[in-house]
Amino acid sequence: MRLAILTGGSKGLGLALCEALAGRGYRVLEFSRSAPHTYSVRVDLSSPSGSQHIVAAALATLGGEHIEELLVINNAGTLDPIGPASRKQRDAILGNLNANFTSAILVLTEIVAHFQATKCRKVLANISSGAAQKGYAGWSLYCAAKAGMENYIRALALEQQAEPHPFIPVNIDPGVIDTDMQALIRGSSASDFPEIERFINRKEQGALVSPAIVAAAACRILEQPSLSYGARYEVGDHGA
Numbered sequence: 001m002r003l004a005i006l007t008g009g010s011k012g013l014g015l016a017l018c019e020a021l022a023g024r025g026y027r028v029l030e031f032s033r034s035a036p037h038t039y040s041v042r043v044d045l046s047s048p049s050g051s052q053h054i055v056a057a058a059l060a061t062l063g064g065e066h067i068e069e070l071l072v073i074n075n076a077g078t079l080d081p082i083g084p085a086s087r088k089q090r091d092a093i094l095g096n097l098n099a100n101f102t103s104a105i106l107v108l109t110e111i112v113a114h115f116q117a118t119k120c121r122k123v124l125a126n127i128s129s130g131a132a133q134k135g136y137a138g139w140s141l142y143c144a145a146k147a148g149m150e151n152y153i154r155a156l157a158l159e160q161q162a163e164p165h166p167f168i169p170v171n172i173d174p175g176v177i178d179t180d181m182q183a184l185i186r187g188s189s190a191s192d193f194p195e196i197e198r199f200i201n202r203k204e205q206g207a208l209v210s211p212a213i214v215a216a217a218a219c220r221i222l223e224q225p226s227l228s229y230g231a232r233y234e235v236g237d238h239g240a
């Protein structure tokens, strides 16, 4: 089987990725809180150790079926809470960093360990953001987590190149997508997010790309035979 495992496939880009991958013949395993699909597993990534256990248990149910190709996508993400760093509450800080960073790494660790010896093409993609490379006032936690995940992928790529049956870790910048995440941004306030007007204008000018178009471009990137270990790909260069 061709197996795709991804987080955050309940809506937005992740949902479009699930549909695109299922349409391409992948068996999909999806992790999110709302877990809407027959192939979903319910998990709240704001709880790191719980997430790791749930993912480990789900992988154990896959059995020994032959895997021809494995695609892993760290897609789940949250901007919440938007606002100045000085006004953020402890639990909200931990929830954001756990979902965007700590649990993402725990989940990827579990998946890499489970399939390290599997002999097939294995690609591990982190859905990143422009916020990994640029600071945005009001998004300090998101920016920190996205930057951390990008560099985690680069380090993992160096390790994987020394493995006999490596994963190819890559970062993908999906551009600006018409999802609930953008709606959350437009629904914030200028005092919490000074650039809000620019994001409202983007929506009004039709500059947001549909999740289906971004997912198709991401699939084209991931299907390239010559993916580079640790590279950063932009969907805008691949038809989105």
Ligand SMILES: NC(=O)c1ccc[n+]([C@@H]2O[C@H](COP(=O)([O-])OP(=O)(O)OC[C@H]3O[C@@H](n4cnc5c(N)ncnc54)[C@H](OP(=O)(O)O)[C@@H]3O)[C@@H](O)[C@H]2O)c1
Pocket (backbone or CB within 6 Å): 007, 008, 009, 010, 011, 012, 013, 014, 015, 031, 032, 033, 034, 035, 043, 044, 045, 046, 074, 075, 076, 077, 078, 099, 127, 128, 129, 130, 174, 175, 176, 177, 178, 179, 180, 181, 182
């Ligand atoms: N939208 C954009 O313009 C944009 C731009 C750059 C990068 N990105 C990145 O693209 C990815 C997808 O974003 P999107 O725009 O599709 O966002 P979205 O519509 O808000 O969807 C986010 C997904 O993440 C899951 N998720 C969030 N918190 C979770 C938690 N605590 N536990 C488990 N799952 C959780 C959600 O599932 P549940 O709610 O069911 O848990 C949902 O499936 C994210 O990594 C985001 O940072 C988006």
